[in-house]
Amino acid sequence: MFPVHRPRRLRKTEILRKMVRETTLTPQNFIYPMFVVPGRGVKNPISSMPDCFQESVDEAVKTAKDVFSLGIPAIILFGIPEHKDEKASSAYDENGIVQTAVKAIKDALPDLIVITDVCLCEYTSHGHCGIIKNGKIDNDSTLELLALEAVSHARAGADIVAPSDMMDGRVGRIRKMLDDEGFSDVVILSYAAKYASAFYGPFREAAQSAPAFGDRRSYQMDPANRREALREVALDIEEGADIVMVKPALAYLDIISDVKNNFSVPVAAYNVSGEYSMIKAAAQLGWLNEEAVMMEVLTAIKRAGADLILTYFAKKAAKLLNS
Numbered sequence: 582m583f584p585v586h587r588p589r590r591l592r593k594t595e596i597l598r599k600m601v602r603e604t605t606l607t608p609q610n611f612i613y614p615m616f617v618v619p620g621r622g623v624k625n626p627i628s629s630m631p632d633c634f635q636e637s638v639d640e641a642v643k644t645a646k647d648v649f650s651l652g653i654p655a656i657i658l659f660g661i662p663e664h665k666d667e668k669a670s671s672a673y674d675e676n677g678i679v680q681t682a683v684k685a686i687k688d689a690l691p692d693l694i695v696i697t698d699v700c701l702c703e704y705t706s707h708g709h710c711g712i713i714k715n716g717k718i719d720n721d722s723t724l725e726l727l728a729l730e731a732v733s734h735a736r737a738g739a740d741i742v743a744p745s746d747m748m749d750g751r752v753g754r755i756r757k758m759l760d761d762e763g764f765s766d767v768v769i770l771s772y773a774a775k776y777a778s779a780f781y782g783p784f785r786e787a788a789q790s791a792p793a794f795g796d797r798r799s800y801q802m803d804p805a806n807r808r809e810a811l812r813e814v815a816l817d818i819e820e821g822a823d824i825v826m827v828k829p830a831l832a833y834l835d836i837i838s839d840v841k842n843n844f845s846v847p848v849a850a851y852n853v854s855g856e857y858s859m860i861k862a863a864a865q866l867g868w869l870n871e872e873a874v875m876m877e878v879l880t881a882i883k884r885a886g887a888d889l890i891l892t893y894f895a896k897k898a899a900k901l902l903n904s
């Protein structure tokens with residue numbers, strides 16, 4: 582008790598604080614999300630996500646070089662195709678936008694880890710993450726297409742595939758098809774506990790993937806549920822997920838912590854578009870210090886238990902950490 586105990590003793594100087602710091606951020610744990618579009622020399626700003634762009638493959642290669650040179654080991658790619666239809670054909674087209682981008686980026690940067698988002702929502706005419714039958718998102722017929730998409734990404738050279746659709750059984754189906762096609766060493770990072778969140782709003786502008794009707798609550802998780810996340814994660818690991826993700830991150834730090842404490846696979850957290858945009862907006866208004874809040878938020882996500890952080894702040898945070 583006081584005066585014997587004085588926690589302030591360890592806070593006296595920055596050197597001392599650093600010595601006893603429990604959580605350290607490094608660019609090594611960041612994954613930078615990128616949006617690829619058809620064309621050449623295209624770099625469209627995304628209005629709700631300042632400093633983020635939709636880029637054609639040639640521009641994406643430049644950005645990927647920049648990312649890698651900052652010490653960030655990985656990117657995750659989202660594709661905006663030329664053509665959308667009911668069956669999401671462009672998602673598993675070997676000359677599709679993501680497949681083309683993966684090839685070009687791996688050619689230029691063989692050591693950069695290229696992750697692909699495996700989902701149908703960017704490729705379906707209706708914007709849902711699965712096939713529609715009788716007005717409902719049909720689980721089982723969607724699995725085949727997701728597996729075809731994952732294999733086409735692997736064939737293009739993806740190191741990691743990341744299913745984000747939240748259909749039941751997709752990790753197992755993807756693992757099986759990858760193995761059957763000779764891609765047993767391709768890693769699966771599953772969006773295991775993915776919530777039906779309003780924080781995805783800006784992303785849907787970026788990826789042009791807002792659902793044309795209804796919402797995603799029949800497949801993404803209810804934000805009110807905590808134990809269910811452990812069930813989702815357990816199932817994905819049983820089916821073969823190598824890394825599991827919690828998404829979003831900030832409003833779900835309890836879930837990140839639960840997953841970290843209950844499982845031994847690496848845990849990723851997605852610091853999603855809305856979490857990024859609200860900090861950017863407040864900073865533009867002069868209401869928050871962007872750099873300080875960014876570092877605080879990323880530290881909190883790591884402190885909660887995230888080994889890997891997917892974040893639109895990756896480049897900015899890496900620059901700061903490297904300086």
Ligand code: PBG
Pocket residue numbers: 698700702710745746780781782783784785797852853854855
């Ligand atoms: C695709 C997908 C989404 C995000 C990642 N993959 C959108 C969604 O589920 O609606 C969101 C990422 C973000 O908000 O930054 N299913």
